[in-house]
Amino acid sequence: MTAGDMGQGMMGGGPGGYGMRMMRLAAHPAVVPSGVTSLRVLNTGALTHEVIVLPLPPGQGIGERPTGPHGKIDEAGSLGEASRSxxxxxxxxxxxxxxxxxxxxxxxxxxxxxxxxxxxxxAGMYTELDVTGK
Ligand SMILES: [Cu+2]
Known part of the structure; x- marks a missing residue:
């Protein structure tokens, strides 16, 4: 999968002003079989990124988590993280x-x-990963 942003050319807009959906995550493939999964993340952007895996509750879509005052979501319940260069x-x-x-x-x-x-x-850095049964 890849983590990307639009690079230096798009960094205007004031403090924290990345605009909407100017950063993205993409999972390839977006559907994997259950069991052991190796997640490999290439950062194609100009900024530092990370990837955290969270279960998606029934009825909830991606991008719907509330963000706190620091622009972060609650990552309790994380199942794993890839954030080491x-x-x-x-x-x-x-x-x-x-x-x-x-x-x-x-x-x-x-x-x-x-x-x-x-x-x-x-700014849009979320994507869905579906895990299917055998
Ligand atoms: Cu990021």
Missing amino acids: CGAGTGDGIAPGATAWTTLTLPPGRYELVCNLPGHYM
């Missing part, structure tokens, strides 16, 4: 051009992959 698991964020990875065991269900750096979720 050129490494596995949790780190200080994925530098531009770097790859991060993590290995998860996911039961069937719907998941939301998010970047929870301040303001990034609001």
Whole structure:
């Protein structure tokens, strides 16, 4: 999957002003079988990003989580995180051009992959990953 943003050319708009949907996450593939999944994230953007895996509650769509005063969502219940440049698991964020990875065991269900750096979720950094039964 990839985590991207539009690069320096699009950074105007004042403090925190990234605008809507100028950052994105894309999962390839977006549907995987249950069991052990290796998540590999390439940061194609100009900013540092991360990817956190959260279960998607029934009836809830991606992008619907409320953001707090710091522009972050509640990441309680996270099942895994890839945020270490050129490494596995949790780190200080994925530098531009770097790859991060993590290995998860996911039961069937719907998941939301998010970047929870301040303001990034609001800017569109979320995508759905569906896990199917065998
Ligand atoms: Cu981000």
